[in-house]
Structures are given as C-alpha cells and as structure tokens.
Amino acid sequence: LVVGLVPKTSTVNNSDGSFYIRPLNLRVFRWSQSMIYFIEEINRDPNLLPNITLGYRIYDTCGLVALSMRTALSVVSQPLKRNSTGACSSPTVPLIIGDSGSTLSMAISRLLNLFSVPLVSYFASCACLSDKQKFPYFFRTIPSDAYQASALARLVKHFGWTWVGAIGGDDAYGRTALDMFTTEVTRLGVCVAFRVIIPKLPSQLQLQDIVKTIRDSTARVLVAFAIEEDIQPVVEETVRQKVMGKQWVASEAWITSTLISTNYPSFSGTIGFAIRRAEIPGLRTFLHSLQPLADPYNPSAREFWETQFQCSFNTSTPVDSMADPVHYNRICTGQEKIEDTETIYNDVSQLRVTYNMHKAVYAVAHALHNLLMCKKEESSTDKQQQCPDIYNLQPWQVIQYLKEVNYTNVFGDTVYFDEYGDPVASYDLVNWQNGTEGGPLQFVTVGRFDSSLPTEQQLVLHQDSIVWQYLAQGVPVSVCSPSCLPGYRKATRKGEPVCCYDCVPCAEGTISKSTDQSECTLCPEDLWSNPQRDVCIDKQIEFLSYTEGFGMALAATAILGVVTTVTVAVIFLRHRDTALVRANNSELSFLLLLSLAFCFLCALTFLGQPTRWACQLRRTAFGLTFALCLSCLLSKTLVVLMAFRATLPGNNAAQWFRPPQQRLGVFLCSALQCAICVAWLTTAPPYPVKNTWLYRDRIILECHLGSLALFCCVLGYIGCLAAFCFILAFLARKLPSNFNEAKFITFSMIIFCAVWITFIPAYVSSPGKFTVAVEIFAILASSFGVLLCIFAPKCYIIIFMPEKNTKKYLMSQKSSSRRCIPTVRDSAVRTGSGSSFHHLGASTDNSVDACLPHILKDGESSRAVLEARRAHGTVQVLTIAIN
Structure with a gap:
C-alpha cells in the first residue's frame, strides 16, 4: 500500500x-x-x-x-x-x-x-x-534549494544585477532559500536591498506594506522564494497598486503557476528556474x-x-x-x-x-x-x-x-538518490512571454542548469530569446550605483552596502582595465597611466634636447659666445701691432680667448640625450676648459701684481714671470686638472642613468657622476683657481689703469664667483632637465662675464676710439699723473746714468715713459739723458706685459 x-x-x-x-x-x-x-x-x-x-x-x-x-x-x-x-x-x-x-x-x-x-x-x-x-x-x-539558490545567484550575477530585493514565504522553504540566496549573492558581490517575509495569512495592511517596500526600493529586480498560495496575494496587491518597472525572478515553486500567469498578464517577462518537465x-x-x-x-x-x-x-x-x-x-x-x-x-x-x-x-x-x-x-x-x-x-x-x-x-x-537523499539538480530556465493574438502567457524555456556538469558548463542561457518586463529596453538595470568604467575605481560609501559606492578616478600611475574594479592597479616602474587611466603606456623620456625651445635658446647663446670670442680674437689679431694689444700680453690674451671658446663649446655637450661618451665628455670638458681659462687669468694677474710690486732694481723675481714661465704656469695648472680628470675617467667615470624617482610620470635621462669625490675635486680645483685669482686681482685693482687689467679681472672674478655660488642652490632645487639647463646657464654666464669684463673695454677702444690706441696716448700726462712706483723713481735719481731700470715685465716693446716726469725731476735734463742712455743700452727698460 x-x-x-x-x-x-x-x-x-x-x-x-x-x-x-x-x-x-x-x-x-x-x-x-x-x-x-x-x-x-x-x-x-x-x-x-x-x-x-x-x-x-x-x-x-x-x-x-x-x-x-x-x-x-x-x-x-x-x-x-x-x-x-x-x-x-x-x-x-x-x-x-x-x-x-x-x-x-x-x-x-x-x-x-x-x-x-x-x-x-x-x-x-x-x-x-x-x-x-x-x-x-x-x-x-x-x-534541493541549495542548487536553486546557487543557480539564481549566478543568474543575477550574469545579468549584472547588483542591487536586488528578496521576498520569501513564512515557512521553511521561503526562509531557508532566502538565507542561502542572500549568502550566495553576497559572495558574488551582489547586495540585497531589502528582505521581505510574506505571512501565511497576511492582512491587507501587511500586503500594502510589502508592496510599498517593493515600490519605494531602487532595486528593479525582485527574487521571490514562495509557493503559489503565498505569492499570489502579493501579486494581486502589486497589480492593484499599479507597481510597474520591476523585473520578477521566480523560484521553481511558482514560476510555472498557470493561475498567476493567466490572471496577471502584466507579469510578462518574469523569469526563473523550473524543475524539468516531461511529456x-x-x-x-x-x-x-x-x-x-x-x-x-x-x-x-x-x-x-x-x-x-x-x-x-x-x-x-x-x-x-x-x-x-x-x-x-x-x-x-x-x-x-x-x-x-x-x-x-x-x-x-x-x-x-x-x-x-x-x-x-x-x-x-x-x-x-x-x-x-x-x-x-x-x-x-x-x-x-x-x-x-x-x-x-x-x-x-x-x-x-x-x-x-x-x-x-x-x-x-x-x-x-545521493548520500543526502537528493537527486541530481536539473532546472529549465523559464520565461513568461505573451501568447499570440492576446492569448495567455506562455512558458518559454530560455536556458538550463545542470549540476552534474562542470561548473563552467552548468548554466546555459539563450539570452536573445528572453523577453523582459515591458518597460525594459533590453536587459533591465538594477544597481545601487552605476558601474565604474575603466579608469575608475569603486569607493564604498560609509555606512552603506558595498554595492553603493562612488566612482573615483584612478590616481596617476594606476589604471583599471575593467568595469567595477575595487582597486586600481599600479603601473610598472617604466610605464605610466594614460590620461584615461585605463592602460599603462611607456613613460615619457625627458632630457634637454636641441629641438625644444629652451635647448635651442641655450645652444644659440653658446654659439653666440663662440662667435663673439672668435670676433674678439680676430680684432686682436688684426690690431696685434697696436700699443693697446702689445701693452697686454698678447700670447696670454689669445690663449685666454681660446679657452673661452672651448668653454662656450663645452656648454653644447650638455645638450642632447645622455650617452656613455657624452656624459664623460661634458664633465671632463667642463673641468679642463675652465681650468685653462682660470690658469690664464691667474697668470695675467700674477704678472700685473709682480710688475708693480717689485721693491728693488736688482730684484731677481722678474725672471720667474717671463713668457716661458707664464706658459709653464698655465700648463702646470691645467695639467693638474687633467690628471684629476684622467683619474676620474679610469676609476669611476660618469655614466647615463634613468631617473625614475624624481618624477613618477616620466623618466629623466641624466648623467650620474660616477665618483662624487673626484667630481668634487674637479669643482674644488676650479674654485681654488678662481678664489686665488680673485684675491690677487683684488690686491692689484688700484695700480695705474693704462697698464692695469687687475680691475677688470676683479670684476670678471666677481661675476664668475657670483654665478657659481648661486648655481649651487639653483642646481639642487631645479627638477629634471632644468638641472642641466641651470648648469649650462652657469657656464655661459661665467664665460660671458670673463669675456666681456676683460676684452669689451679693449675692443671698444680699438674700434671706436683708435686715438687712444697709440704709444703717445699711453705716455700722456693723464697717465703720468697717476701714481708711479716710488722705488723705480728713487732708484733712477740715485743711480744716475749708470743705473739700470728694472720695471718688471717680459716684453721690450713697451716703455715706462709715463713715469718719466716723476723720475726725472730736480731740473735735470732727463729726456736727453734717458734717450742717450736708452740708445747706448745703459738704461734697460723692461716694460709690463699686463695680463
């Protein structure tokens, strides 16, 4: 039985x-x-x-x-x-x-x-x-409803519904299925906007409250686990209150309910899993x-x-x-x-x-x-x-x-039956669709779920065959917040479910490639995010180039410096026999002009992409050219100072400042810097590096110093030469002006030192390629300072005031009224015709006639005497080779 x-x-x-x-x-x-x-x-x-x-x-x-x-x-x-x-x-x-x-x-x-x-x-x-x-x-x-809850949760996730309402009957079926569905969709990142339990014998007021919750919720998808008898009163009240725009997802208990589908055609589009059917x-x-x-x-x-x-x-x-x-x-x-x-x-x-x-x-x-x-x-x-x-x-x-x-x-x-007394879970996905010619709703199978298959094959959908609730254009959207597009991340709102969030743009250097990413992904070190923050692109390579405006301006300035230096050299070369050029040691002047031309050309090596050879060239060229320039200035300053500071006519110090000694001094000073540079290049030479830590969005190509100690030695040596030259020039600044370049050297050294002292904080604080620009600017500014302070006055006299570029002018009263060296004058008076005037210098093409009025006083016929002695060689006048 x-x-x-x-x-x-x-x-x-x-x-x-x-x-x-x-x-x-x-x-x-x-x-x-x-x-x-x-x-x-x-x-x-x-x-x-x-x-x-x-x-x-x-x-x-x-x-x-x-x-x-x-x-x-x-x-x-x-x-x-x-x-x-x-x-x-x-x-x-x-x-x-x-x-x-x-x-x-x-x-x-x-x-x-x-x-x-x-x-x-x-x-x-x-x-x-x-x-x-x-x-x-x-x-x-x-x-078991465990399979149905899992299948419905995956269905909800498949259609992108992240904000759904859940309704269940007040029985073991409804409550248990509701709990399992909530747990499963939460695991998949879906939020339940509300949970409603339908009483077994609901009053009209309870039904109105349930429908009010459904109507007022922003969730457009409603998942209902209830038997036909429990859900029908809710459906009736929903229709009576004309609640539209909701997509119903039914459980197997009422998805095939002919009673509901026949009497409520407005529920067309309802979808849900039904147990397998058979003929x-x-x-x-x-x-x-x-x-x-x-x-x-x-x-x-x-x-x-x-x-x-x-x-x-x-x-x-x-x-x-x-x-x-x-x-x-x-x-x-x-x-x-x-x-x-x-x-x-x-x-x-x-x-x-x-x-x-x-x-x-x-x-x-x-x-x-x-x-x-x-x-x-x-x-x-x-x-x-x-x-x-x-x-x-x-x-x-x-x-x-x-x-x-x-x-x-x-x-x-x-x-x-399995070990739990359950069968294999197999469902048909059923969709309520309008019948032909206004007939009753039809149950159309639009998919299937089979738990016996592999996980990725269990859910099969025929999405094109699905008919949604009539107000929906395509798949309904049921979200608390719209999806965050690529380039944005989800930022949850405090005190609200995780599905309610704000879309925040990804920070620089991070991207999000897919929608609704909770976190942005950091780009690799050599890549950077594009403006849309959805893909990592190669970082911009930055260096001071010839092609950009600032680099072109610096290159043009350097070339202008070279041209100016060559122009001055041409002027001096064409007027090399004039008194002003001869009164200034022409050999040192041309050597100084050559070093200045190299300084201007040195600035060009700092432009362009740093390479192994470019980094070594720019650093060593800078050290050598400025060492040569300052060696020439130091030699000029020493000649001026020693020429006017000799104390006795028989002082033998003059022999140490003749042209061979001057050339030797310049060579030794430059050779010492060259030795430092050779040691630098052989032990730890400069090399190019990619600076990725200064800026996050771009790579700065720059030259690493290699050995910081040897670089400091190069700079320190240049600093010592400049300081020594400045001190000597400052001491000789008040000597007679027609033969005195110490004043101009002092001005040039003030500019030189001021430029390089201010260069240090500017160099440290300048970012990226502007560090190189500051260095080039300091090279050009100091070079122009030396060039203009020393040679501009001479060129001005040579070109615009040729009358002052004569021996006669140099022996004028204006010049003689200046202070002459007392020791020379006093020695001439004491020694008479047999005296020898040792005016420290190295060139015999100049004279000390400017001092003659002071030397030949007390009524003596000095001019005749001196001319006679000069003719007989009894007076040896060693003129000054200033600078």
Whole structure:
C-alpha cells in the first residue's frame, strides 16, 4: 500500500482576520490523479513488481501542519488491510509519498522518524531536509534549494544585477532559500536591498506594506522564494497598486503557476528556474476519464466536477469536506466532458511537479521490486534471512533499497538518490512571454542548469530569446550605483552596502582595465597611466634636447659666445701691432680667448640625450676648459701684481714671470686638472642613468657622476683657481689703469664667483632637465662675464676710439699723473746714468715713459739723458706685459 499526501485545498484569510479552506486546487488535484495513473501503470507492467499489486490511499492535508501530522500519525499507527477479503496479513505502511511543502514535510518526517518510516517527497525542496542527522529517512525527487539558490545567484550575477530585493514565504522553504540566496549573492558581490517575509495569512495592511517596500526600493529586480498560495496575494496587491518597472525572478515553486500567469498578464517577462518537465503519454486521456460518481467514492472528484462545470450534484456535501459548500443553480449529470474544457487540471503542457511525482512513484516501485528480486535470487539460508518478506514488510527494511535505487526512466533521465537523499539538480530556465493574438502567457524555456556538469558548463542561457518586463529596453538595470568604467575605481560609501559606492578616478600611475574594479592597479616602474587611466603606456623620456625651445635658446647663446670670442680674437689679431694689444700680453690674451671658446663649446655637450661618451665628455670638458681659462687669468694677474710690486732694481723675481714661465704656469695648472680628470675617467667615470624617482610620470635621462669625490675635486680645483685669482686681482685693482687689467679681472672674478655660488642652490632645487639647463646657464654666464669684463673695454677702444690706441696716448700726462712706483723713481735719481731700470715685465716693446716726469725731476735734463742712455743700452727698460 502506498500512501500519498497532497494539499488539494488550502487556507485563505478573510478581511476580518478569519480564514477558511480554499476550494479545490485543480493543479494539486491533477497531481493526485497522476499518482493514481502512475500506480495503475506500474500494476500493468509485467516486468516491474510481477504478481504484486500496489494499493494506494491519498489524503488531503489542506496545507496545514497539524492536519498533516494527524494524517501521518493515523496512517502509521493503525494497520491497513491489503484487500477486503483479509486473506493476507495486514502490513504496516512501508512508506509515504508526500508532502508538497517543505514545512509540512519537515513536520511529517520528524514524526515518521519515530517509526522508521521513509518519506519520499515530490515537491519539498528546502535544503534543510538534506540534513541526515535530523531527517535520516527523507528522500525527494525535486532538487534541493541549495542548487536553486546557487543557480539564481549566478543568474543575477550574469545579468549584472547588483542591487536586488528578496521576498520569501513564512515557512521553511521561503526562509531557508532566502538565507542561502542572500549568502550566495553576497559572495558574488551582489547586495540585497531589502528582505521581505510574506505571512501565511497576511492582512491587507501587511500586503500594502510589502508592496510599498517593493515600490519605494531602487532595486528593479525582485527574487521571490514562495509557493503559489503565498505569492499570489502579493501579486494581486502589486497589480492593484499599479507597481510597474520591476523585473520578477521566480523560484521553481511558482514560476510555472498557470493561475498567476493567466490572471496577471502584466507579469510578462518574469523569469526563473523550473524543475524539468516531461511529456507523459496517456496522462491526458486518463485525466479526461475521471468520473465523479464512479466507485470507489472520491469526494475530491465530485468537488472538482462541480467547480469545473459550475453545477451541483443533488447530494449533500460530504461530511469530511472542510470546504465551504458552493451551490450552483444547474444540476450536474455526471456526463459532462472534461475534454471540452481547458483548465489547469487537463493542461499537460507543463508537467513539472507531475514529472517529479512520476519519479517518486517509480522510485518506490523500483525499491520494492529490488526487494522482491532479493528474495527470489538469493538461494542460501543466510541470504534469505537478509531479504525481507514482501508480504510482511516493515518500513525500515525499505530504506536501504531506496538508497540504492538507480534506474533510467522512459524519458532518458537517470533517477537515484545521493548520500543526502537528493537527486541530481536539473532546472529549465523559464520565461513568461505573451501568447499570440492576446492569448495567455506562455512558458518559454530560455536556458538550463545542470549540476552534474562542470561548473563552467552548468548554466546555459539563450539570452536573445528572453523577453523582459515591458518597460525594459533590453536587459533591465538594477544597481545601487552605476558601474565604474575603466579608469575608475569603486569607493564604498560609509555606512552603506558595498554595492553603493562612488566612482573615483584612478590616481596617476594606476589604471583599471575593467568595469567595477575595487582597486586600481599600479603601473610598472617604466610605464605610466594614460590620461584615461585605463592602460599603462611607456613613460615619457625627458632630457634637454636641441629641438625644444629652451635647448635651442641655450645652444644659440653658446654659439653666440663662440662667435663673439672668435670676433674678439680676430680684432686682436688684426690690431696685434697696436700699443693697446702689445701693452697686454698678447700670447696670454689669445690663449685666454681660446679657452673661452672651448668653454662656450663645452656648454653644447650638455645638450642632447645622455650617452656613455657624452656624459664623460661634458664633465671632463667642463673641468679642463675652465681650468685653462682660470690658469690664464691667474697668470695675467700674477704678472700685473709682480710688475708693480717689485721693491728693488736688482730684484731677481722678474725672471720667474717671463713668457716661458707664464706658459709653464698655465700648463702646470691645467695639467693638474687633467690628471684629476684622467683619474676620474679610469676609476669611476660618469655614466647615463634613468631617473625614475624624481618624477613618477616620466623618466629623466641624466648623467650620474660616477665618483662624487673626484667630481668634487674637479669643482674644488676650479674654485681654488678662481678664489686665488680673485684675491690677487683684488690686491692689484688700484695700480695705474693704462697698464692695469687687475680691475677688470676683479670684476670678471666677481661675476664668475657670483654665478657659481648661486648655481649651487639653483642646481639642487631645479627638477629634471632644468638641472642641466641651470648648469649650462652657469657656464655661459661665467664665460660671458670673463669675456666681456676683460676684452669689451679693449675692443671698444680699438674700434671706436683708435686715438687712444697709440704709444703717445699711453705716455700722456693723464697717465703720468697717476701714481708711479716710488722705488723705480728713487732708484733712477740715485743711480744716475749708470743705473739700470728694472720695471718688471717680459716684453721690450713697451716703455715706462709715463713715469718719466716723476723720475726725472730736480731740473735735470732727463729726456736727453734717458734717450742717450736708452740708445747706448745703459738704461734697460723692461716694460709690463699686463695680463
């Protein structure tokens, strides 16, 4: 005997808070009739349970826990006869098929655990029923909601819905599925905007509050885990309040509800997972063969008939019916044709729960068949004792055979139970679409979920076939905040869910390549983010180039300095026989001009991309050219100073400052700097480096010093030469001006030292390529300072005042009125004609006639005497080679 529990009727609340039993549910009534059909089909099958006839009893639990438990308790506590003759013993019920609800199944299963009676459910999907500690004898042919929650969460994630509302019924099915769905979508980065529980008997005020929450929420996608009876009042209230623009995602409990889809066409576009469907041949014919007055008595058949044909039998309502009687004016004849009507009862286009009922009945049949085969096939005494007696069957003996059920049905599906009593999860993704010519909504399969496949292949969608709710243009958008495009990152708002965020642009040097990145990715060291912050590009290479404006200006200035220096040299060369050029040591002057030209050319080596040879050239060229320049200036200063500071006519110091000694001094001073540079280049020469730490967005190509100590030696040596030259020139600044360059050297050294002293802070504080620009500027400024201070006055006299560039002018009164060297004058008076005038110098092409008025006083005929002595060589005048 097989016992079936189905909720053919259900409870409904009245507006006053009371409730009554709803009339017969035609969909559930079809399930009960299908169970009868499947049992009769098994009884007709000679290969399945041969010589065994299954009996059945079907009870209406009305969807009430109390009634379900009372029914189950009465079934297992009272023996039921196998037939009316009583020929066989009365076995206890070996198992029960039912119930449809998870809450009902949980209550019944706990009760049946006391009697070790297995329960096989066809529609109880709560994941909590997989707990074998609490429900050791529970089996089901519908997948666990754990799979459905995971599939719906992945569906939501697939369509980019990150802000969804969740609705659940107030039962184990709704609450458990809601919790699992929330956990799963949260793991996938989706936020639940609100959670609403639908009471079993909701008042109108509660329904209004639920719909108000739905309407006011910014979530456009609503996921509902509820049975048909629970969700229908909410749907009605939603339609009544004209809540539009919401995309409903239904659970398998109501996604194939013909009652809702037929009466509420505005819910077109609803999508959800439904359990697998099947085409069951012969079932429609069996359903049409129902007779309300046939024997045995079937009160549900009579109630169905009255509801279906809007008529009443002339018999009173059965006492055991809890439904309020409905009286119709027309009398039922019992000859009406069911096939002439189109209702959910005889609609076999969506046999999903019915197919699960088929699996449950046949699973029970195969378990009993295996038990029967055990008795026939085993021959030994021990084995026979292990096989149960099919005619005295105990419930606990069926459990092991239910666990081992594994068969392939006529529809090609393999039916078995895993260690938790669950089947393989397989769903169809169903979409509600408008029928043709204004017909009812159609259930269109647009995808599939199969847990037996690899993870990446489990969910299959035909997105182009999906029809969304009518206000949506394409896939609805349901987000708390819009997606952050590449180049932006998500910044969560304080106190709000993680799905509510602001889109913040990525910082410089970081990128985001995809949408909705929570963090920006740092670019590699040699790359930088583009302006859109969505890709890393090569950093800009920066160095002071000839091609840019600033570099061209510096190069032009350096070339101008070279041209100016060459021009001065040409002027001096053309006027090399004039008094002014000859009065200035021409050899040192030309050597100084050559060194200045090299200084200007040295500035050009700092322009362009640094290379190994360029870095070495620019540093050594700078040190050598300035050392040569300052050596020439120092030699000039020493000649001036020593020429006018000789104390006695017989002083032999003059011999150390003649032209050979001057050339030797310049060579030695330059050679020392050259030695330092050679040591620098051989030990730790300068080399090019990529400076990535000064700027994050670009690479500065610059020359590393190599050895900082040797670089400091080069600069220190130049500094010493400049300081020494400045001190000597400063001491000689007040000597006679016509022969004195010390004043101009002093000015040039002041400019030189001022430029290089201010260069230090400017060099340290200048960033990137401007560091090189400051260095070039200091080279050019100091070179121009020396060139202009020393040679500009001479060139001006040579070109614009040639009358002053004569020997006569140099011997003029203006010159003689200046202070002459007392020692020379006094020596001339004392020594007379036999004296020798040693005016320190190295060139015989000049004279000391400027001092003659001071030397030849006291009435002596000095001019004649000196001229005579000069002619006879008795007066040796060594003129000054200034500078």
